[in-house]
Amino acid sequence: MDLEFNEDQGAEEAVLTQADDAPLHPRLRLHKAFKSNHLPDDRDVIVYVPPGYEDEPERTYPVLYLHDGQNLFDGRTSFVKDRTWQVREHADAAIEAGEAEPLVVVGIYNTGERRLAEYTHEYNWQMGGGQADAYGKLVTRELMPWIASQYRVRQDRENTGLGGSSLGGLVSLYLGLRYPTVFGKLAVMSPSVWWNHKSILGYLNEHAPQMWERPKMWLDVGDREGQKAVRDAEHLARRLKANGWKPGESLHFEKVEGGTHDEASWAGRVRAMLKFLFPRSSP
C-alpha cells in the first residue's frame, strides 16, 4: 500500500493508492486519523465531492455527515467485505438525474470496539455506552469546522445533514434533537430505538417542544428487520408526528418492503433519501 500523507490541522490526509487494489475513486478523499480532544481514538474520515466540484471553484455545496464511514464507499474497508451503501454511485445518479442537489458527503469511520459507546446517548448497565455527547462535540466542534476549512461546504442548518443506520440512526436522531440549530436534515435509517428501554422516545418528547424548528427527517425501517424493530420505528414515527413533524414535508417515514438490517438494504435507500432531504431546488 502506498500512502501519501500531508499533516494538516490535526488530521493526516492521504490519497489511497493501493498497489494490490484499485485506487479510490478520484472524487473520494480519505483523511487518516482525525484526532479529537473529546474522544480517545483517532478515526478516518472519507469525503465525497459531487461531479463538477473541481470545475466550479466558487460554488459551495450542502453537506451530509454520515456515521460508519467505512461502510459507505469502499468495499475494502466495509465490515462485510464489498458490501457498502454505494453512496458515491447513488449520489452521482441522484445528482445527474436532477433529483438531488449536488452535495458533499462526509463519512465518519467508527472506531470498532468503541462504536457502541460513541453511538449511544445513555449508559446501559448491561451494555455500557452513553458517550454520544462527546461524539457530538467531536462532530460539531472539531470535524465540521475542519471540513469547512478544507471543502466548499455551506454551514447553515438548512444545508447541513446528519445520518446513519442502526445505532448510527439512533445517534443521528439524538444529535439532531440535541443540536437543532446545527442540523436541518436527518437520515435516520433502521434506528436502534430499542437502546436502553427506548429512552430516545422520552428524550424526543422532552426536547421537541423546545425546538423552534424541526429538522427535516427521513426515517425508515425494513419490514424484514424483526417485529420489534418495525413496531419501534412506527412508534417513533407516531411520536414525531405528535411532536410537530409533518408527513411529506418535514417527515418521510417508510417501511421498506423486503428491507433487512444490513448494508445492502441501506444502499437501496440512499437515492430516495437524498432526493427527499436534498431535493434539487431548480431544474
Place this chain on the structure above:
Amino acid sequence: MTEILWNTNSPHSPLRDHELVELRLMDLGGTEEHRYLVREIHAAWSASAQQIEWKGFEDAIYLNELDALRSFAARKNLNLGAGFPFTTTLN
C-alpha cells in the same frame, strides 16, 4: 459454533415479545475445496400458532475460516444494532 442472539435477557418478559436469531458457523469440510458455512436463522413469536416459529434462513459459504469468522462477527454486530444484544453460546 452456534450463538443465539436475543432481544431480551429478562426471564420475566412475556414470551409473545420474544424474537431471536441463531447464528451458526459450520466447518463443512470438503475433499477438493474446504468450505465454511455461516447460517443466520430468525425466529419470532407467532400469535396465530401461539409459539415461537422459525422463519427463513440465509446462508453464506466461505473458502477460508478467517472470512467465515469475519462474516459471523459482522452478522452478530448487525443483529446487535437490530435489537438482539444478548447472546447465548451453545458450543
